[in-house]
Amino acid sequence: MSIKTAEFVSPKHPDKICDFIADSILDAYLDGDPGSRVAVEVMGGHNLITINGEVTSKVTLDIEAIVKKACSNFEGGRVISNIVAQSPEIARGVDAGGAGDQGIMKGYATSETPEYLPLEYILARDLCKNIFAVYPFDGKVQVTIEDGVVMTVVASFQNTKNNELLKLVKSLIQAKEYLINPAGEWTMGGFDSDTGLSGRKLVIDNYGPEIPIGGGSFSGKDYTKVDRSGAYMARRIAVELLESRGAKEVYTKLAYAIGKSDPVMAVAVIIYPGQNGGDGKEEKITGYDLSPKGIREYLKLDKVKFADTSLWGHFGRKFEWR
Numbered sequence: 001m002s003i004k005t006a007e008f009v010s011p012k013h014p015d016k017i018c019d020f021i022a023d024s025i026l027d028a029y030l031d032g033d034p035g036s037r038v039a040v041e042v043m044g045g046h047n048l049i050t051i052n053g054e055v056t057s058k059v060t061l062d063i064e065a066i067v068k069k070a071c072s073n074f075e076g077g078r079v080i081s082n083i084v085a086q087s088p089e090i091a092r093g094v095d096a097g098g099a100g101d102q103g104i105m106k107g108y109a110t111s112e113t114p115e116y117l118p119l120e121y122i123l124a125r126d127l128c129k130n131i132f133a134v135y136p137f138d139g140k141v142q143v144t145i146e147d148g149v150v151m152t153v154v155a156s157f158q159n160t161k162n163n164e165l166l167k168l169v170k171s172l173i174q175a176k177e178y179l180i181n182p183a184g185e186w187t188m189g190g191f192d193s194d195t196g197l198s199g200r201k202l203v204i205d206n207y208g209p210e211i212p213i214g215g216g217s218f219s220g221k222d223y224t225k226v227d228r229s230g231a232y233m234a235r236r237i238a239v240e241l242l243e244s245r246g247a248k249e250v251y252t253k254l255a256y257a258i259g260k261s262d263p264v265m266a267v268a269v270i271i272y273p274g275q276n277g278g279d280g281k282e283e284k285i286t287g288y289d290l291s292p293k294g295i296r297e298y299l300k301l302d303k304v305k306f307a308d309t310s311l312w313g314h315f316g317r318k319f320e321w322r
Contacts, residue, residue, distance in 0.1 A: 002147055009128065014138070014190055018043065019311075021067055022198040024066055027307050035057075039053050041197075046191060051079070067079050092259070097293055101258050102258045106214045107251070108206075111242060119145060127143060137158035139155070150174060155179070156183070158189035219309075246272070251269040
C-alpha cells in the first residue's frame with residue numbers, strides 16, 4: 001500500500017505573493033543590468049512589505065514602484081526597502097567564477113506523469129490552477145492518493161461558497177472524500193489575513209513532500225546563487241538521464257563550495273522499471289559544465305523572466321531545465 005499527499009497554493013497566497021515580488025525585483029535588475037547580482041528576501045502582511053537583501057548592479061531602481069506593481073492591491077500599503085551591496089568577500093569568489101555560496105541541490109524526474117513529476121503533485125497543482133482560473137483569490141488544495149487512486153481532496157479558497165466550490169472541484173477531480181473550506185467559508189485572504197515570506201514554499205516549488213530537496217530557496221536569487229541554478233541543473237540532468245536511459249526514476253545531487261566553480265559532488269541514482277528505490281546504483285555525473293557560468297549558458301538563464309517561475313512550481317513547465 002502506498003499513500004501519498006501533496007498540496008499546492010494559489011498565486012494570491014501570502015508566501016507566493018512574496019516570491020513573486022522577489023523575482024519581479026530580480027527581473028527588473030537583470031533587465032537594467034544583466035550582470036546584476038541579486039539576493040533579496042521579502043516579507044509582507046497587514047499593510048507592510050519589507051525588502052531586505054544584497055544587490056550589486058549598475059542600475060538603481062524604484063523598489064517601492066516595483067513592489068506595488070507586482071502586488072496590485074497594495075497601493076496604500078507601506079514598503080520598507082533595506083538593500084545593500086554584496087559582501088566584498090562573497091563578491092571575490094563570484095568574480096573568479098565560483099559559486100555564490102555553499103549548498104546541496106537535489107533533482108528528480110519520474111516516468112509516472114508526462115511532466116516527469118510525482119502524480120500527487122501534478123494532481124494538486126492542476127486542481128489549484130483550475131480552481132484559480134474561476135476564483136482568482138488566495139487559496140490552497142491538498143490531494144491524497146492511495147496506490148494511484150484519489151482518496152481525499154481538500155480545497156480552501158477565499159470568496160467561495162461551499163456548494164459552488166464543491167461542484168467545481170467534483171468536475172475537476174474524482175475522489176472518495178471532499179473537504180471543502182473545512183474551517184468554513186472565508187473572505188479575508190492574502191496579506192489582510194496572514195503574513196507571507198519568500199522562500200517558504202520550498203516543497204511546492206520543487207517536487208512535493210515525497211521527494212528530498214536540498215533546502216535552498218529560489219526566488220529573488222540570480223544564477224550565481226547555486227541554490228537556484230544548481231537545483232535547475234539537477235532537474236535538467238535528471239530529465240535527460242530518465243529519457244536517455246529509459247529509467248523509471250532518477251535522483252540527482254549536486255553540492256558546491258563558496259568561491260569554487262566546480263561542484264564537490266555530482267552524482268545520480270537511476271532506478272529502472274521493475275526495480276525498487278533501493279536497487280538504484282549511485283554513479284558520477286559527467287559530460288556537463290556544472291560551473292555557475294556553464295549552467296547559465298546551458299539553461300539560457302539570461303533569457304528567463306523569473307517572476308513567471310515563482311507561481312506554479314519551478315519544474316514540469318517546459319522551461320529549459322524542464
